[in-house]
Structure formats: structure tokens, C-alpha cells
Amino acid sequence: MTKKENFLKGFINENPLFVLLLGTCPALAITTTLENALGMGIAFIFVLVMSNTIISLINSFKKLKELIQPVRIAVYIVIIASLVTIVEMLMQAYLPELYNSLGVFISLITVNCIVLGRAEAYASSNKVSDSVIDGISMGLGYTFALIIISLARELLGNGTITIWGNLVINLKGVFEFLHITPISFFTSSAGAFMVLGIILGIMQAIKNSKEAKKQELEKAKKEVK
Amino acid sequence: MKNNLITGLVLSIFALICGLFLSLVNSFTEPVIKERTEQKINDSIMEVCEIYKNNKDTYSIDKESITHEEVDSVYLVKDENGNAVEAIYIVSAKGYASTIQMMISVTKEHKIEKSIVISSQETKGNIKTHDFKMDGKDSLDSFDKLSGSTISSKAVRKCFYTALDLSYEDLK
Amino acid sequence: MSFNQIIFIIFSSMLLENVILSQFLGICSFLGVSKSRKSAVGMGLAVVAVIFIATLVTWLIYNYILVLFDLVYLKTIVFILVIASLVQIIEIIIKKFVPSLYKSLGIYLPLITTNCAVLGVAIKAAQNNLSFFHMLLYALGSGLGFLLIMFIFSFIREELEKRKVPKAMKGIPIALVVASILAIIFSRYVGIVKEDEGEKEKTLPRTMDVITMKNIPSEKYFEDTLRRMK
Numbered sequence: 001m002t003k004k005e006n007f008l009k010g011f012i013n014e015n016p017l018f019v020l021l022l023g024t025c026p027a028l029a030i031t032t033t034l035e036n037a038l039g040m041g042i043a044f045i046f047v048l049v050m051s052n053t054i055i056s057l058i059n060s061f062k063k064l065k066e067l068i069q070p071v072r073i074a075v076y077i078v079i080i081a082s083l084v085t086i087v088e089m090l091m092q093a094y095l096p097e098l099y100n101s102l103g104v105f106i107s108l109i110t111v112n113c114i115v116l117g118r119a120e121a122y123a124s125s126n127k128v129s130d131s132v133i134d135g136i137s138m139g140l141g142y143t144f145a146l147i148i149i150s151l152a153r154e155l156l157g158n159g160t161i162t163i164w165g166n167l168v169i170n171l172k173g174v175f176e177f178l179h180i181t182p183i184s185f186f187t188s189s190a191g192a193f194m195v196l197g198i199i200l201g202i203m204q205a206i207k208n209s210k211e212a213k214k215q216e217l218e219k220a221k222k223e224v225k
Numbered sequence: 226m227k228n229n230l231i232t233g234l235v236l237s238i239f240a241l242i243c244g245l246f247l248s249l250v251n252s253f254t255e256p257v258i259k260e261r262t263e264q265k266i267n268d269s270i271m272e273v274c275e276i277y278k279n280n281k282d283t284y285s286i287d288k289e290s291i292t293h294e295e296v297d298s299v300y301l302v303k304d305e306n307g308n309a310v311e312a313i314y315i316v317s318a319k320g321y322a323s324t325i326q327m328m329i330s331v332t333k334e335h336k337i338e339k340s341i342v343i344s345s346q347e348t349k350g351n352i353k354t355h356d357f358k359m360d361g362k363d364s365l366d367s368f369d370k371l372s373g374s375t376i377s378s379k380a381v382r383k384c385f386y387t388a389l390d391l392s393y394e395d396l397k
Numbered sequence: 398m399s400f401n402q403i404i405f406i407i408f409s410s411m412l413l414e415n416v417i418l419s420q421f422l423g424i425c426s427f428l429g430v431s432k433s434r435k436s437a438v439g440m441g442l443a444v445v446a447v448i449f450i451a452t453l454v455t456w457l458i459y460n461y462i463l464v465l466f467d468l469v470y471l472k473t474i475v476f477i478l479v480i481a482s483l484v485q486i487i488e489i490i491i492k493k494f495v496p497s498l499y500k501s502l503g504i505y506l507p508l509i510t511t512n513c514a515v516l517g518v519a520i521k522a523a524q525n526n527l528s529f530f531h532m533l534l535y536a537l538g539s540g541l542g543f544l545l546i547m548f549i550f551s552f553i554r555e556e557l558e559k560r561k562v563p564k565a566m567k568g569i570p571i572a573l574v575v576a577s578i579l580a581i582i583f584s585r586y587v588g589i590v591k592e593d594e595g596e597k598e599k600t601l602p603r604t605m606d607v608i609t610m611k612n613i614p615s616e617k618y619f620e621d622t623l624r625r626m627k
Contacts, residue, residue: 021428021569025513029421068239070232074481075239077510081474082243086250089470093257096265104520107473111513113425189419190580197566197573205565240478244471251470 006133010141017145018203022113026105027146028192033162037150039098040105041143043087045136047109051080052123052135059124076119081110097165114138152195157186265343266315266328270300273330273339274311277302284310291395295387297326301395309333312395315343316384327384331392337385403534410538416514417546418580423514427547427576428569430505432558437551440505441544447487447509448543451480452519452536459523476519481510514543550576 016022030036055076059065068075088106091099099106109115118138123131154161159172159182175182185191270277270286277284287301287309295316302311313330330338416422423444430440455476463469488506491499509515518539522532553575562571 022425024424024428025421028424067231067235070228071236074236074478077477077481078236078240078243078474081477082247085247085470085473088473089247089250089254089258093254093261096258096261104517104524107520108422108513108517110473110477111511111516113511116511188580188584189421190577190584192421193573193577193580197570197577200573201563201566201570204567204570208564240474243474247470247474 003130003133006130007137010134010137010139011144014138015141015145016114016138017142018200020114022117023142024196025108026112027149028189028196030102030105031146031150031153031192032157032187033101033154034147034150035098035162035164036101037143037146038164039091039095040102041139041146043091043102043106044109044112044142045139046087047080047083048115048118048139048142049132049135050083051076051115051119052131053128054079054083055119056123056126056128056131060128072124073116073120076116077110080115080119084110114142149192149195149199152199153186153191156182157184157188157191158182269328269341269343270313272341273328274302274313275338276311293391296391299391299395309396311338312388312392314388314391316388318381318384325381327381329385329388331388331396333396335389335392335396337389340385406531406534407538407541410535411542411545412583412586415542415546415583416518416539417543418576418583420517422517423512423543426508426512426514427550428572430508431547431550431554431572434548434551434555435501436505437547438544439502440508441547443502443505443509444512444514444543445537445540447480447484447506447512448515448518448540449533449536450487451483451515452522452532454483455479455519456522456527456529456532472520472523473516476516476523477510480515480519484510514539546579549579553579 010016012019014020017024017027026040030040058068058075084107087109088099091102091106118134122134126134151161155171159170159175161169161171163169172182183191186195272278277286283305285303287303288298291299291301293299297315297317299315300313301309302313304310310333311330313328315326315328317326326343327340328343329340332338410416414420417424417427426440426444431437458475458479459469459472463472463475484506488499488503491502491506518536522535527535550572554572557571557575566574
């Protein structure tokens, strides 16, 4: 796999949320505004990149690798948990508003399957540089997924798009012009499940149609032969 | 057995290194967090107390003289002669699984001047839309609109009653 | 704590503030393991046990070690280590004493370490300064809520597998839509329990106030205060 492929895989082909279905808890809980999704994404990228770097560094020393082999999962969890705590403390100090609105879900990055999964499946057996790229790719892919869900939920549920702090795009006028009101269902917990379900359905439909086209092409090729 | 001991030792060494590193980061961030909270409380006092905001020279804020068990902290606004003219209470309303902290200012006539939420663990969507402004006792019923949050209107109302009640003690 | 309050805490943490449907904790295992009824119930029971024990232990550690020594910032790292080792210990104990139970639950136990419901409930119980009994009931209610949803949902999914579903929505997408409908139903369980009987004040959707605040004057005292104000 080239570096470019390695970087691009996180967005569509191996998107951690839409394709691998990992890390669904925060994706449903905090995506009520775009600001939350961005904040969560930044925290997540930091943790993922750092944990991938540290873990692949540790594994690049053969002696150390053998030493931690029996308790490696526990060691990974300790490293991830301390990275998460660092993010938590920095956020509480410099972005207190965001910290309050993300709440318990910052701490829960610790048990997010993506971070531990990447550590075990990729970083433990690959070079440091590749692991960093993998972390950035997966982190950006996850953030991208969060942004899509939060855009849908905030726009349909509240009629606004909160980019950061007081920077809010208010589209309530458009809703009024169309004689409809925003449906607050989408910002509720039930709406979260519904939005993710529909998005996954669309993804699957696209995948299905692509596969059907591929099959047709192959069939045509065979007939030509 | 020996292997188990070694792996246990390795794990605890890792945990220790991480713990030390965390305490290092904590020593940087803790003062910032403290400063922020103090700043926020000062800003909130400005917001809830009109007299102090307009005449900072004549009035002063007494932070430490009174404590009550029912509220988190009490600030008294005093005039030049040292008479308390207004009391500001920080009260927390506890809900089923979260807490909100409110700042309530009570005037000498035992009327609530203004109140704001200073911290909440509620999700943003729930609490931001609710306006906690109120001018007098007539609007005590306005909290019935707290739907969607885990804090009941009753808990919030209790906070106001506590503040009003204590003001009879503090502002004589 | 009165009987009424006990019922109230358990029901509200089980139904109204359900771990899966309203707090979004443990979705990964919710979607992953709910395909068959047997595995869903197995996972649910294991989670009930682990949540209860883990919350109890972490609450004690948080209040009697971390808070006293001013080490609150270490909570995430300590909690996750405690949970991981607890799961290991439970696994060993079950394996030794109840092998038949281990056969049915054993495979789910390692998965629980990374189940965010366990860590989430533990952190929430510690951060919100719940009292000891309140914490116990909260943990129990949350675990039972998880089990209940897993149970109901596994029935629905087994049934869904047999039915004709649009090709694109097959599998997880339709399951999420069903979960959404379940969430709507569960958020309407308001009024199934009331905090105080004979309470005249209007109770609102999802209003919950469990902890009785200290030194709150009686209703009559409020009236007197209001009269004084007039």
C-alpha cells in the first residue's frame, strides 16, 4: 500500500464509523451541533495519532515488545487512558465550554474501539511513519463522519449550523420561507439512531449499485471474449 | 510465577510513568482552570448585580464573611459604610444524574434581581435554550418549561426559595 | 431513603434514562451481539454483573482514595485499570466455580472491558457525587436497562432477519431505525413512576429530582415566605 492510499483509506473505503461501525457511542451522543462534532474530532485525532506513534515506537524495540507481550492490551489501555486524560485537562483549561458540552464522552474515548483496534491491528506491527499516517487518516475519516451526522441533525432539528462558539449560520429564515419548521425529533436521542441508520442505508445502496455495475461489466467482458 | 511477576512489574512501571506525566500536565493546567473559574464567577457577579457593575468605586464585594450549609457560596455587596445592600448566592440544583450551578442575586427588599446558570453538566441543547432570567416572585412559575433536561423545575425553584430565605438572615 | 424513592431511581435509570437508548453507552455491543437471543441475554447478564461490581469498587476508590489525596485527574486511568482487572477476576472465579455459566457467558466477558457502558456509568456515579445507596441503585438500574433493551432488541432482530427488507437497509441500517423507534417509545415512559406521591406540582417530561436537598423548608414555610414577601 502506498502512502497516499494509506492516507485516503480512512475516508471512504475503511471509514471507521460508516464501514467498520466502530465508535458509534459518541457519534450518536454528541452530534447535536457541528461544534461538538469538530471538538470531538480534534480530541479524537490527537489521541489516535499520539497513541499510534507511542505504541509503534514501543513495538519497534524488540526487547520491550517481548517484555510487554502478555500484558500488551493493558499497557495500550494505560497509554490511551493517559492521553485521553491529557486532552481532557487541556480542554477543561482552554476550551471549558466545549468540555462541558462533550461531558463524559471525552473520557470515553478511552474505550472507543477504534483507538484500541488501530493500536492492536496496525500500530503494533508497522513502522512509526506509517502508523502516524494511519492515525491521521482514521481520525480525519471519523471526524468527517461525525461532521456529516451533526450537519444533518443540527440543520433538520434546529435550523442552524454552529461552526465554533458564536459563529452560527442561521438558516431558520429558509425554513420559514418554505413554510416548514425544524423538526426537533432530529436533535433528540431517537433522531440520532434514525439519522445514522439512514446514512448507513444510503452508503449500502451506493455500494450495492457499484457492485452491480462491476458485475455487469465483467459479464459484458466475458461475452465479448 | 516469575514471569507473572515481571509482567506485573512492567505494567505498574508503565502506569507509574503515565501517572507522573499526568501530574506534570496537571500542574500546568490546574492553575489555568482555577483562574478561569474565578474569572467566570467575577464576570457572573457583574452580570447579576447591576449596582456593583455601575458603581465599582462605591461598592465592594465581601467574599468570605458568611457561609451557609445550604448554598455553595455567598457574596455580599457592601456600600461605603459597610452595610450589605445585596446578596449573591451560588446554589446548585441537583437532578437525577446531573447538576447545574446557578448564581442568584437578591436585593435588600428581598426580591430576586437576576439569576444565571454558571455551570451545567447538561447537554448543550437542553440548557442553553432555557432563559433563567426573572425579575420577581411572579415568574417563579416560569421554570415549568425545563422539559428535556434531567433537572426538574422543582429543583430549580428550591434554589430560589433557599436564596430568598437566606437573604432574610444576611440582609438585615 | 423511602421505598418510593428506591423504585423511582431504579425505574428512571432503567427506562427513562436508559443506558443504550438515551445515554448512548454500549452501542457497539448493542449492535454487535444482539443478532441472536441467546448471546444477547448472555452479554446482558454479564454487563449487569460487571456494571454493578465495577461501579461499587470505583465509587469507593474515587471517594476514599482519589478525592482524599487530590488525585481526581487520575480517575480515567484508574477506573479503566480497575474495570479491566475486575473483568479478569470475575472470569477466573466463574471459570473455577461455575463452569457451566462460564461456558455460556465466558466469551462475552473480555468484550466488556471496552464496553463504554461500564466506564460511563462508573464515571457518572463518581462525578455526580451520588450517595452510596443512590449509586448502588443507579448502577443496578442501568445494568438492568441494558439487559432489557438487549433482550427486546434481539427478538426484533431475529424477526427482522426473516422478513423482506429493502436490500440497502438490510442488517445494521434497519436495526438502527428500529432502535430509533424503541427510543421514542422509551422516552415516553414518563409518569410511570413519580417521585413523591400526592405531589401537587406538575411533573414534566423527564423531570427527575432524586436527591432530596438538605434543609429544604417545608411547603408551608414557602407559603409563609411568600406571604412575608408580599
